[in-house]
Amino acid sequence: MANLYAEYLPNIKTLAVTTVLQTPRDGTTALWLSNDRKKVILEHADETHRITLPAKVTGQGTQHLQLPNTGELQCVNRISAAPIFDDDEPPALWSASSLNAATNLHCKRCDALLSSNKISVWKDLPSEAWAEMMDLWHCHKPEEPKHTDDDAPAKKGYAAGNKLVAQAGVGLVDVMSFLLSDDDCTVEFRSSENGDNVHEVYCITCDTALGHRDPQTEGIRLQKPYLALSQGGSRTTRSYDPAHWFSCYLNQAIETQGVRKFVFSTLPYEIWVFSTNLAYASLEYPEPKQAMKVLFRTKQGDQDVETLRAANLLIETLTLSPMLEKLLYQVLQRENFKLPDSLKKFMGWEVAVLPVLYKADVKALESATYPWL
Template sequence: MSNHPALPESAYSALGLPPSVVRILMNPKPPPPTTAAPELHQNATDFAERLPENESHIMLYAELLLHIRTITLFASLRSHHTRETKVRLDADGNLITVSHEGYRATIRLPIKVEGKGDAALELPAQPPSKELTLRLQMEEQEDSDMLGLMAESRKANIVPWDGVTLSKQEGVEVRCKNCEGVVLKSGTVREWKDLPNENWAEMMDFWHCHKPDEHHLHDHTQEVGGQKGYAAGNRLKATEGVGFVDLTGFLLKEQDCEGAKVSPDEGPSDAAVVCKHCGHILGKPDTSADGWRIWKWCLSISSGPTSSPLYNTYSVQKWISARLLYLVENVGVRKFHIHPPPSPSTSASAPTSPASTPSILVWVFTPDLMFSSSIPRPHRTDPTRAVKCFFRKQTWALLQPGEPESATVEDVEFPRELFEELGNSLDESQDVLPATARKFQGWDVGLLERFDVGEEVFGEQDGVGEGMKGVEGLDLGEETEEERGRRNRRSLSQESVD
């Protein structure tokens, strides 16, 4: 409607119109707004902004639950689905494509589905919806045990860089993940040893004291422990030339770590081991073991001949998943109240006025699933193995005298950097989930990637020595220009340290 001055009431008198009609003509409806109202589908951020440009009208997510043999496919659309909305499975059974209003989106399924030719999947006709959910039930053929074998091979909590694997490698060199500066030179550690369970000293002391055939030694625990070497009184000590390996870190002698130092900016209670090259935190001193605890998530490791070494590093969230799965197995609960170390002021004031610090209550709901999503992330190649967690952001404070400890929630302390990474990873993982799957009965839902079969070993070189292990443990085959430049920079870094 064009904008023009309204005519006076006398101009309509000759037309003989009722007063009500005259009022409408004198007060026309305002023009429609140029900006459309936001869709109800939008969440905290605009739906279009959260999706890649070529898939801005369709978001796909699929997950495979091995124990119930079910693939669940979620599709989020910009508008309600119609008869023209199609879902097709390709002839190879690897890809699934959703078409809607001239747009298409494709993802790789978490597992190959056996079939003959393209297959159209039926969508519910009513009611029309922007959120579609399809479930595909997997059925094994009589001569196939593929799903069973897959489930069996994934029962172990896979953790790379164990002592046995490192001992088999030639020229193991530990580097800072942040700058690739050398922390532990090749050949410095002559022997790598796996540490036992975290409670090994307590368990061994109990076993020793209650051995039925050595009751006469009960009053000489320290003496016998000294002779046999397993009593709790025999504290573990870092040793030059020996690398002790646990779930998520190394215990090393200070003299062996030429590329690291203790930060002079930290107080005695907050002392940190940092990289000499870039100052990035690598771990902390362990005074009881007379050594340094260096965290695996801060490192990359190279091995093999100096002319063509292989490099390994992994995302921080995979180390977090390994830690949570270890706790599930050894503690017997699935809910963990995770928090950073309390500050010295908090600890000192705890008896009188307990201070609180930000924390995250994590419920490990599904320890093992495979997922694919149309929302890409750096270094992720679907299908991706993950842990599904429910979580709540809250606060933590030291228990006061008389307060009972929870029997269903384990209190877990993470280094501050790891705690922050946990929160960021859970928040970011919600972007790959459909809007309807981000909440569950008051919990936020997130995904943490976990180590998959094959990531516990180093990559194998090919015949010409150009194959190398990528950042996520994938064999990248021929070296790209970017990787070649990275390797050259590493070589220069090595020369500068030497």
């Protein structure tokens, strides 16, 4: 199938419209901007495709755009344009303020109820400390030098005696997970293969891995990308695509860690969040969305992050659990696959465009009755 992919980079105020044809152009092929300059339309091989532009193009009247040259199947039109989205901070998804005593937790895959009428209070872990807390919670992480007393979580007032402990009735909320006490959720524990005293946590109904039982916090850490939520007695469950979770995570990681390059802790890859504020539309999603561009590749060289940091390179390790690292890599590959061939690679990196949810998107999704990406 033909493809249209329009990407707007606010920093250079340029809209790039990539056109991909499946068969060479002929006398009936045409590509143009609509009369109101809000859409780009492609006619080819008896089919009409249209997408809404993710930026404002000035002027009016239809405007014809360049088609691929004879013998070629792709081309790019660059058009100067203005942003249609405001500079806004994307919110954390499922933060404590959006949850309450009537919030139920479900398995995303099979809808099975995991926790209902147990949690009376939800508390966000302080965002400036979440990376540190992830260290503390991380059960499979290789040994790292101990933190100094200066940055011990106890001093920040949310852990007693240098130890965060799950409490009955309280749901602790982190950007990518919930930490609950054993009694507050119904899941199955199983020892992981390497027998490191960590119990993986599975859905009793469909056997999907949902997270870990965490010996350090004596609680159960459920990963948000594997969950769905419902309210009170409603039978409607809500969840997000993993791509939304990872863009949310990476935005927070950039803010709290002050870097844009990250290595995986359990996989041989590195990523570079190249742009956090692009807007795009494609035949798959013909209405404009905000997104981030993430570059990824096999880790170069064998220096560890401590060495790179010592050399003043701005790079950190992802604070995702091993199961989420795997999922992130799958999502990056999946999103890379969706791009036109000419956009799949950039300076030796693979490219992925991850949609980012802003407040208005979250509101729209709450009232939507159809699956949304």
